Amino acid sequence: MGVSRRDFLKISGSTLLLGPLAAPASADAQERESKTKGAKETRTICPYCSVGCGIVVHTKDGKVVNTEGDPDHPINEGTLCPKGASIVQMVKNDTRVLKPMYRAPGADSFKEVEWDWALDTIAKKVKETRDRTFKLTSKSKVKEKQPDGTDKEVEKDFTVNRTDAIAHVGSAALDNEECYLLQKMLRSWGLVYIEHQARI
């Protein structure tokens, strides 16, 4: 019978209660236990490569106090690589952008702006660019059957309902639901230049 790390902890935990029979826990294990004692456990999946390892995030008072491999996860079985083991630094990080920023034409720096202003301005730019460049029709070459039965290439106007003035890339770093929403939104605006990491 295999004993998972979690089972092992449970067993050793109950053994500890028995007192003298238990071996003393290592300093490392003690430190981790003190960090995670009473913490909330939230399960997540690693945001780096595509193996899909499970991670447990321990939080106290809304702050991350520890992250570690999910011992119940059938793929990683509690283990993590250096990247997965570092995800705490995604949130405990001095270089995260904390406010929307704007760079004016020709400016040499970003300045902080309010969300509402940023999104209002972008929405207006999307509309202004789209309305000005929207193509109801476009020319395409197609093969057409001729009376003598042969195919001939002809150029014709077809309905396309799109804008060719706005492009988009990204992202494989988004959740499925976000990817779906994103393609839905972009296509409603008429974009066809939609690409992301999968192409490169």
Added chain:
Amino acid sequence: MTNHWIDFKNADVILVMGANPASNHPIAMKWVMRAKEKGAKLIVVDPRFTQTASKADLFAPMRSGTDIAFLGGMIKYILDNNLYFKDYVVNYTNAPFLVNADFKGPGELNGLFSGYDEKARKYDKKTWGYQMGEDGMPKKDPTLKSPNCAFQLLKKQYSRYTLDKVSSITGTPKDKLEAVYKLYGSTGKRDKAGTELYAMGWTQHSVGTQNIRAMAIIQLLLGNIGIAGGGINALRGESNVQGSTDQGLLFHLLPGYNATPSASLKDLNAYIEKFTPKTKDPKSVNWLSNRAKYITSYLKAIYGAKATKENDFGFAWLPKIDEGQNASWLMLFDKMFKGQFEGFFAWGQNPACSGANANKTRAALGKLKWMVNVNLFDNETASFWKGPGMNPKDIQTEVFMLPCASSIEKEGSITNSSRLAQWRYKAIEPIGQSKPDAEIMNELFLKVRELYKKGGKFPEPILNLTWNYGKKINIHDVAKEINGYYLEDVYDKKATPPKLLGKKGELCASFVHLQADGTTSCGNWLFSQSYTQKEGKVINMMARRGKTDPTGLGLFPEWAWCWPVNRKVIYNRASVDMNGDPWDQKRPLLKWDAVKEDPVSKKPGVWVGDVPDGPAPPMAKDPGKYPFIMMAEGKGALYGPGLNDGPFPEHYEALECPLEESLMSKQRINPTIKIFGEKEDAFYSCDMRYPYVATTYRVTEHWQTGVMSRHTPWLLEMQPQQFVEMSRELAADKGIKGGDRVKVKSGRGEIFAVAVVTSRFKPFKIGGQTVHQVGMPWCFGWQYPNDPKAGDSANLLTPTVGDANTMIPESKAFMVNVEKA
């Protein structure tokens, strides 16, 4: 992936070629090692002795860009030595199909297939088709003897790939070639399993698709597709690149791999007609004959009640590409470079470092009027206007940098390389003022829609879009929309009396229930069943944590959920013989139980094991079906007439290569790749200025362009700066010592790097000449850490050229020079 991560443990032989899981998918390597512990053999083929190679039983070095020569030699070896699995090949592949007698291959036409148009750089595929019988089906020769059958054509094609020739092209010693061929060929027995693991080492080539096709041919010959411990497994690079592709964030795909509509398709019927494959073979399932249900249900998902039969379900509101238009990455940035875009979104991506020929990309960004960059961190794209060689005063691009929340600050699902969609929960509130991406999309879309309520051009697709997720978006509503709903009481009309499949308003049980008449909605048919309803109870299948493993093969069918319909191994009906008995009795993935009652049909006869590729009985029974349900003919394609560059893979050199002439044929490069013409796109073959073959690769401590790892102090400390790895021989030639600062230069750009001199690279003997190769990681960028010693992106060097089918850039084989700085 056809199979899944844990399944590696079931293999007898694992071939890693075009990947380096020990470095880049470290936890996956655990399952490779589990196989080894049970006696499996690991083969690694790579230009460099990688960390994965250090665990290999057999390592074969190979010059970058010569995989097809290597694999073509393996096909020849398997055929010459009768190592192929004959029952499988005859019954489950198109080996017996007769091809048009006018078809000619590269052996007869100097490296080209019949029908080449030099001016258009394109094939007319007229001669590539099958000979059709009077029954409307391809003619077949089950003896495989006809000179026009796919099997004999395959033999003919690879008869040219002799050990001598392959060795002279790849630089692999002949004894190593033979050892690899023999060991991998040993999996052609019915009770042996061989699997292949690849990544960008195969895709990032101008022949990328054909690299993978070559392996698909080998796996079909050996009967390794559809079985436990087999398959072809793409080790995808990003946590949700499988999901982002599934959800249609590409110019040519809507969600669920439905093609984007093109201009001449005047209505939904024309679309359905074009994209619904047809067959007259009653034994072929031809699953994509359901296309009408999937596209109609998608339109119902995005336009809701506004999509009606009368208005063609809103088909006209979808934007259409021109006929033949390619709007892929390299084309997009070429157009941007020419000043043909005004606005641009870089959402969760850093193209200033990630795409090939990054100098051209960076220059292109300066020609935009406005750009929106959504990211956790500032990066080389958001700040391109103050990057190396840029004068901010001259750059008129307005930039909006929007901070998004990280993966533990929000809720939602991601799909790993095994097609496994797993739910993630929110651990903490977003940091600072950052917002989950979905919230940014929600607010932005609602603002745009407000503007269109007051008027604007062609407002219908915006005003009619179903977008009612609340002011604070509820992501579960989106997951349910993707899964799909019954919009009416839906009945199976083939049953007498008609049987209720689902009640109006409930979540769909699976894509099998989707309808083409507008009575179901489904944002992505492949994800139907991911968030479903059983006996009235709503179940998020992606959040499941059941740990049972009834087959012992590691399928874990109750852990989260994978598409399609929780099937862990694709084409798994090929793992059994024509009567439904497992080829491999030790590792039965699936078995036909003729006595047990099918819970749906209530008749005896049911598949036991993995979720089968369709419930139909095995091939020999009535009404039995072929296993390859996604192929119109129902057969695995040894012969593949659908690709742009030929029905068989043929060796061509990379666009930039060290040879004046190919050693295989007169045709040096892939004849169907697009050649870009700006001076920024310059390329140089056999040019003394750029004498060394180069490749990019990744390191364990960094991820992609490094935005999410350079900003992580622990990771940056372990891998702080750009390096270039080279052989001791090349270093001695150039007077370079390990640790020296060197300049690496290509026809497009240059970077500084620290020389790492190792025995992991060795010079190759190519056609009698010595060829050196170097390699570099591509995870660095000027913006962070703001330290000139850290270096800049290796993509400043890579060429503007893509694969002939996918347009994935050729970042794994190009030419550079290395000099002491």
